[in-house]
Amino acid sequence: MSETPKTESRPRILFLDAHDSFSLNITSLLTTLLNADVSVLQIDSPLFNPSSPSFPSRWTHELSHYDAVVCGPGPGNPSNESDVGLMKHIWSLSERDVLPVLGICLGFQSLVLACGGKVRRLRRGLHGMVRGIGHSGKDVFEGVECFKATLYHSLCGDVGQDGISEEEWEVRKWAAVNRGEGEGMGQGLVPLAWVEEEREEGTGKERVLMAVRSEGRPFWGLQYHPESVCTEEEGNRVIVNWFREARKWNEERGRVAVRGWDVLAAAATKGSLLSRPVGGGEKENGDGRKWWEEWGLGAVLESETVPLPIGVQVPDVVEAVEADGKERVVLESSNCAAKEAMSDTRGRYSIISCGLDEALRIEHHAGDDHATMRLGKVGGLPLNMSQTIPLAHHGDIWGFVASFHDARHLSHFEVSSGSPFTGGFMGFITYEQGLRDIDIHVEQPRPHRRPDVCLAWVTKSIVVDHHLGLIHVQHLRPRNSKADLWLEQTTASLLSPRTFQPTKKGPCQQPPLKIHPIVQPPSATEYESNVTLCQSYIASGDSYELCLTDQTTITTPAPTCPWTLYRTLRARQPAPFASFLRLGTATLVSASPERFLQYSRSGLCSMRPMKGTVRKSPAVSTLADAERILHVPKEEAENLMIVDLVRHDLHSICGAGNVSVPALLKVEEYESVFQMITVVEGQIPKEKGYTGLDVLAASLPPGSMTGAPKKRSCELLREIEGAKERSLYSGVVGYMCATGRGDWSVTIRSLFRWEDEMDAEREVWRIGAGGAVTILSTAEGERDEMFTKLAGPLGVFRES
Numbered sequence: 199m200s201e202t203p204k205t206e207s208r209p210r211i212l213f214l215d216a217h218d219s220f221s222l223n224i225t226s227l228l229t230t231l232l233n234a235d236v237s238v239l240q241i242d243s244p245l246f247n248p249s250s251p252s253f254p255s256r257w258t259h260e261l262s263h264y265d266a267v268v269c270g271p272g273p274g275n276p277s278n279e280s281d282v283g284l285m286k287h288i289w290s291l292s293e294r295d296v297l298p299v300l301g302i303c304l305g306f307q308s309l310v311l312a313c314g315g316k317v318r319r320l321r322r323g324l325h326g327m328v329r330g331i332g333h334s335g336k337d338v339f340e341g342v343e344c345f346k347a348t349l350y351h352s353l354c355g356d357v358g359q360d361g362i363s364e365e366e367w368e369v370r371k372w373a374a375v376n377r378g379e380g381e382g383m384g385q386g387l388v389p390l391a392w393v394e395e396e397r398e399e400g401t402g403k404e405r406v407l408m409a410v411r412s413e414g415r416p417f418w419g420l421q422y423h424p425e426s427v428c429t430e431e432e433g434n435r436v437i438v439n440w441f442r443e444a445r446k447w448n449e450e451r452g453r454v455a456v457r458g459w460d461v462l463a464a465a466a467t468k469g470s471l472l473s474r475p476v477g478g479g480e481k482e483n484g485d486g487r488k489w490w491e492e493w494g495l496g497a498v499l500e501s502e503t504v505p506l507p508i509g510v511q512v513p514d515v516v517e518a519v520e521a522d523g524k525e526r527v528v529l530e531s532s533n534c535a536a537k538e539a540m541s542d543t544r545g546r547y548s549i550i551s552c553g554l555d556e557a558l559r560i561e562h563h564a565g566d567d568h569a570t571m572r573l574g575k576v577g578g579l580p581l582n583m584s585q586t587i588p589l590a591h592h593g594d595i596w597g598f599v600a601s602f603h604d605a606r607h608l609s610h611f612e613v614s615s616g617s618p619f620t621g622g623f624m625g626f627i628t629y630e631q632g633l634r635d636i637d638i639h640v641e642q643p644r645p646h647r648r649p650d651v652c653l654a655w656v657t658k659s660i661v662v663d664h665h666l667g668l669i670h671v672q673h674l675r676p677r678n679s680k681a682d683l684w685l686e687q688t689t690a691s692l693l694s695p696r697t698f699q700p701t702k703k704g705p706c707q708q709p710p711l712k713i714h715p716i717v718q719p720p721s722a723t724e725y726e727s728n729v730t731l732c733q734s735y736i737a738s739g740d741s742y743e744l745c746l747t748d749q750t751t752i753t754t755p756a757p758t759c760p761w762t763l764y765r766t767l768r769a770r771q772p773a774p775f776a777s778f779l780r781l782g783t784a785t786l787v788s789a790s791p792e793r794f795l796q797y798s799r800s801g802l803c804s805m806r807p808m809k810g811t812v813r814k815s816p817a818v819s820t821l822a823d824a825e826r827i828l829h830v831p832k833e834e835a836e837n838l839m840i841v842d843l844v845r846h847d848l849h850s851i852c853g854a855g856n857v858s859v860p861a862l863l864k865v866e867e868y869e870s871v872f873q874m875i876t877v878v879e880g881q882i883p884k885e886k887g888y889t890g891l892d893v894l895a896a897s898l899p900p901g902s903m904t905g906a907p908k909k910r911s912c913e914l915l916r917e918i919e920g921a922k923e924r925s926l927y928s929g930v931v932g933y934m935c936a937t938g939r940g941d942w943s944v945t946i947r948s949l950f951r952w953e954d955e956m957d958a959e960r961e962v963w964r965i966g967a968g969g970a971v972t973i974l975s976t977a978e979g980e981r982d983e984m985f986t987k988l989a990g991p992l993g994v995f996r997e998s
């Protein structure tokens with residue numbers, strides 16, 4: 199049953215979703231613009247099986263509840279049944295059951311096919327290109343001024359436009375075509391809009407059909423994307439006109455949508471993680487209790503604030519307070535001292551976990567039906583406790599993590615310090631967990647048992663405020679726990695003039711090693727041929743953009759000191775989202791410049807997709823130089839596609855009308871590169887029990903690391919990248935505070951290693967690097983970009 203609110207008087211639209219990454223931008227537009235309730239059905243929904251004898255009656259029963267249907271965009275080709283699924287069963291509805299339909303992009307192409315037209319490849323795909331839509335001013339374009347719209351297609355409707363001579367074109371381009379050719383249609387298609395695309399010298403313009411109306415039936419189609427952030431608002435009139443026409447059509451035929459809510463399509467937003475039924479089922483200890491259940495409940499925050507001594511850096515603070523812990527998470531704004539021009543990219547806070555060896559940890563291996571709760575030490579003594587938590591009762595790992603967090607939720611009214619993090623989860627999530635979250639099944643069994651979700655519940659922490667020059671020392675202490683001197687001792691130590699003396703030995707007892715690692719970088723020729731392969735999938739309509747990556751392995755003949763590697767990397771590549779993690783069996787050293795997702799205590803979400811990279815060089819040394827290079831169609835399209843994808847991800851929780859783009863295509867300066875970023879914001883609705891975790895779980899893996907549409911692109915990338923696991927690379931690292939605030943970065947420009955690939959004689963470090971491939975990419979350009987990104991982290995082995 200649908201969760202759509204039961205507002206009987208609002209019109210209802212069914213949206214058929216072809217697993218596109220822009221779908222929920224369309225449902226948001228329809229909801230806000232038309233004041234309609236929009237339900238969503240996947241084109242391959244198991245609820246409707248076209249080969250079952252009961253399908254026709256089930257299908258028409260479902261459709262009878264809607265005023266109109268929108269067939270959405272999607273990957274693939276409309277002539278492949280599996281790419282359009284249920285859409286095909288819209289065009290063939292009988293006279294009695296037919297209802298008004300708007301096809302968008304793939305949906306439009308499917309309509310053109312059904313009406314006897316053809317669909318062919320464009321001379322070159324137009325993904326992310328913004329064009330003026332030349333329309334007839336008739337039908338749904340009546341009263342509409344000229345406007346620009348975003349295109350996301352490689353294929354186009356062919357209604358014989360190429361056979362019309364230049365002289366006749368202006369007259370014949372609006373004439374109905376295919377009369378009598380459509381399957382059961384009987385009547386033709388009326389073109390309503392065109393884009394005449396300038397092509398290379400000598401090849402002439404390409405006539406690209408942009409909108410149609412079916413003559414005999416209430417079907418309209420738009421090739422462009424009305425919902426894109428770069429489609430001008432004037433385009434909204436087309437949607438309003440369409441719906442007016444649709445309702446008029448219904449009225450004229452006395453067609454009234456059946457009221458009542460026995461529909462099978464679902465609401466456009468997901469239910470909250472916390473609204474899932476939570477049952478017991480965890481294996482218990484002999485005495486009937488789950489030993490971890492009370493861990494951290496009812497905690498109070500105790501904190502002290504001391505000045506950050508001048509010249510003292512985050513690693514110095516780490517070494518001062520955490521001399522001998524094995525496990526550690528440091529999230530550092532290592533570019534906090536960047537020069538003024540780079541101020542917009544400077545981070546303000548750094549967060550350091552303390553006492554992590556004694557923190558409770560949740561681990562989950564993607565594909566398992568359980569999580570594991572671990573506790574390494576208590577009171578300095580090794581304990582190595584673990585317990586298996588079946589996840590069936592929580593839906594999945596995210597349901598469990600959300601309920602664990604919720605039980606320990608600290609109202610922010612209880613917290614008076616200006617600290618963004620007071621204690622709570624810190625950890626990582628791999629790319630493979632993200633794949634699982636979008637229903638891509640990573641082959642089982644996997645060659646390892648590493649965790650894909652690893653979150654420690656941190657109760658002792660230090661937050662450095664670089665703007666104010668302050669250090670917050672914080673203890674989230676169980677209300678009735680025994681006195682613990684950690685807060686006092688740590689504060690005293692940070693205040694002591696002896697603490698930051700240069701002679702003090704850090705936690706990494708070894709001197710930097712002269713290691714001679716064996717480096718296996720990706721093959722340049724293979725990478726280039728993979729770029730070409732990506733482009734062939736883009737040309738065939740299967741993807742709009744693919745973030746291709748590859749991995750370098752570095753085998754060291756002796757153990758390294760990861761902390762030294764981190765100190766080297768942070769100095770080489772200061773970044774707003776640098777991090778160091780030693781958590782369970784994973785070690786990560788990262789200089790990420792990219793925020794994935796931040797959410798505030800009041801549920802304001804901010805994502806900063808980054809696309810468009812240019813290396814600093816004598817020729818490109820200023821922001822103005824970089825802007826000249828990055829504000830070009832290729833780079834802007836690359837960014838725009840991910841922006842629209844991220845808007846869709848946010849809409850899945852924030853809901854219609856609650857997502858905005860406050861900064862579009864902004865170029866920022868970093869130590870060795872310039873990057874183009876966009877800021878996308880969403881507000882989590884207060885009333886539905888959502889938290890930032892809902893948004894996190896709904897947005898993985900990061901769209902900037904996949905391409906669009908996300909699901910098909912990830913499937914293709916697995917094939918192209920040879921099913922190599924990306925692991926920590928392309929995942930996220932960050933925190934979610936007990937008060938609900940969270941901040942996660944995309945794990946890029948980083949190196950990592952796993953304990954199962956190291957022994958006394960060798961260690962294997964891995965570095966992933968890549969970039970987004972579009973139809974305008976060149977193989978050499980992409981290869982260079984990948985090697986540029988690789989060079990940063992790889993360089994630490996030379997310098998350490």
Ligand SMILES: C=C(O[C@@H]1C=C(C(=O)O)C=C[C@H]1O)C(=O)O
Binds near residue numbers: 747792969970987
């Ligand atoms: C794939 C990487 O980076 C991603 C790709 C970018 C691009 O294509 O311009 C920019 C930032 C990241 O989202 C990487 O650093 O390895």
Ligand SMILES: NC(=O)CC[C@H](N)C(=O)O
Binds near residue numbers: 272303
């Ligand atoms: N955005 C879309 O719906 C794209 C449709 C089709 N796959 C194409 O590339 O042309």
